Amino acid sequence: MKAFAYAAAALAAAFFSQSAAASCYVVYGPDQDIVYRAPEPPIDMSRQIHETLPLVAPNSTLVFSPDNYNCEVTINKLPLAAASMRVAPGARAARADRG
Numbered sequence: 001m002k003a004f005a006y007a008a009a010a011l012a013a014a015f016f017s018q019s020a021a022a023s024c025y026v027v028y029g030p031d032q033d034i035v036y037r038a039p040e041p042p043i044d045m046s047r048q049i050h051e052t053l054p055l056v057a058p059n060s061t062l063v064f065s066p067d068n069y070n071c072e073v074t075i076n077k078l079p080l081a082a083a084s085m086r087v088a089p090g091a092r093a094a095r096a097d098r099g
Contacts, residue, residue: 022041022064022065022066023039023065023066023067023068023071024037024038024039024064024065024067024068024069024070024071025037025038025039025040025041025042025062025063025064026062026063026064026071027042027053027056027057027060027061027062027063027078028060028061028063029057029059029060029077030058030059030060034075035057035060035075035076035077035078036057036075036076036077036078037070037071037073037074037075038071038074038075038076039068039071041064042056042057042062042076042078043055043056043062049062056078056079057078057079
């Protein structure tokens, strides 16, 4: 019975705990202009940022925060060269939107 009480307490604590998640990702270019701003990360966050960010935006800085203030309007001026590097050999790269 004691184990059940501990398990119930742990489950209740898990439901009410705060998660550490970012709500807004902003990438500043080398000239400190915003080149990316959105609720989704511009890079693979399962890897080290210093490994993946230079592939997408060289000489840039990634800032993320739990606050989503001013993140409703998405900005994406990232180079498409990084997307074409992920294409399998022999496959054609995706085309950019013209609109």
